[in-house]
Amino acid sequence: MSAVTDAARTAAPANPLGQSVRDSLVVAKRNLIRMSRIPEMVIFGLIQPIMFVVLFSYVFGGSMQIGGSTSPADYKNFLMAGIFAQTVTFATAGAGAGIADDMHKGLIDRFRSLPMARGAVLTGRTLADLVQTALTLMVLAVVALLVGWRVGSYGDTNAGKVLGAFGLLLLLGYAFTWIGALIGLTVRTPEAATSGGLIWLFPVTFISAAFVDSGNMTPWLRHIAEWNPFSATVQACRVLFANPGQSQSDAWPMQHPVWASLIYSVLIIIVFRTLAVRKYRSATA
């Protein structure tokens, strides 16, 4: 079997972690090239949160009471943390649709027949989505500044805290793309992954402290909102941005939002990465 031994030239890599990182980056690069060739997807991904910023600020802004203030400026400063957080979670649908599309087209079969790290296809996809989320957040922050959002409007902050808030947002977005990956592997068609990746996000992002003061909700809804992982990141952003409308609740995540946000996001990554990679290994298109 001489031909067989010759072919062993792609010998086993000495370092599995190094291989995993390298393979993930190769797949991430592939997904970024794809995104750059479908600019309309990136643009639509931007238009929606921009519309939310503009609509919420101007339509709801006059009628909302935030921390006893009815000033539209206060509502805008309150709102942005919620919109930012909602925007990063919407990356879930993109990740799910992309992976479902790969399943559908047989690309997952090709990847699974290659001697590559098992989690790399999914890690590569989620990393590429993270890059896209970061770009979206940057554009969105500029739009928010244009409509009047200001950090430090309710106390003091500094550049480190503001960057920390964006870091937590990116981490939350990255965590949610792993949920999207699992959805994409489960539903198998891009259309189903898009809607399946979005619908549950509405209750998750609305039963939260994102757009209204959760203190005004009925008690059971308020408990859900206060312990909602999504609320923790929103609260953390408000604290770090020094924006108004921070929850005064005794619930632990509202009292320690930065820790809560970190813990929640890391937990989501661990749980959903494990489930998604397991699903990928047994995937049959």
Add this chain to the structure above:
Amino acid sequence: MPGAIYAEGLVKTFGDVRALDGVDLDVPEGTVLGLLGPNGAGKTTAVRCLTTLLRPDSGKAVVAGLDVLKQPNEVRRSIGLSGQFAAVDEYLTGRENLQMVGQLYQMKARAAKARAGELLDQFHLTDAADRPAKTYSGGMRRRLDLAAALVVSPPVMFMDEPTTGLDPRNRQQLWEVIKQLVSGGTTLLLTTQYLEEADHLAHDIAVVDQGHVIARGTSDQLKARTGGERVEVVVHEREHIASAREVLAGFGKGDTTVEDHMRKITVPVSGGAKLLAEVIRELDVRGIEIDDIGLRRPTLDDVFLSLTGHVAEIRDEENGASADTKQQKEASE
């Protein structure tokens, strides 16, 4: 010593469907096995089990001397897979696709780039190399898909219906590529619904139906099993069918069959061209005008017919619905 591809008693069930029901295969190194069968016969499931994509319920599989179930990652380094659907990223260029696959076979970036260039040349894709694959024609995509499977020149190749959906010209081209490949010593397992394709490319053929290998052998051996040659006559006038049948019955070695609507009479014979001349003379003596006459040797279509009681294509249409259900079942597993 088992061959480069060896399977023993492979079983895979999806719910109630036994997609593979004890499949044995043995492909000696450097040869081509054609896995022939209609849709839903289990060909794709067999390939998926042998290429580590699917875990069989039971059975043994060895590829390139490696146990598929115990050493899947080692197997992946020694195989190339070209699927039923051209699995390339349509938004990446041909070059980018091949580089990516090379890197995922753990080649260094530079080596992957050089190899991509070689393959694009070899598969006549150089002009289109830097265009996104979605601009490629069906034939070009198949060539790119095949090139992707050959990045590391694997000793063992699997091709799942490589020419399904291609027009005859593109099919011919792809056949040439595959022939070149196997002349270099690659062991190949090829699935096809095209009897002509198996005849053309494969050293050995295994006929699969409902998860079983129902026959195996060389193309000639299989043809010999279905009996020998036969004479076919198409008469000009419908009223001559009966008398022509009488003539043929006199020369035949078995029962005559008549296809009324085509005015065609067929009879198994032995005696070859000499006998054909005698048949023509006799028909002429009787004043029977004919549109067509010929000595037909069995095709693989006939082989399939005699093995399964159905012609492959017709069977396909009849069982189209159930084959689809089965594929959906596979997909939902």
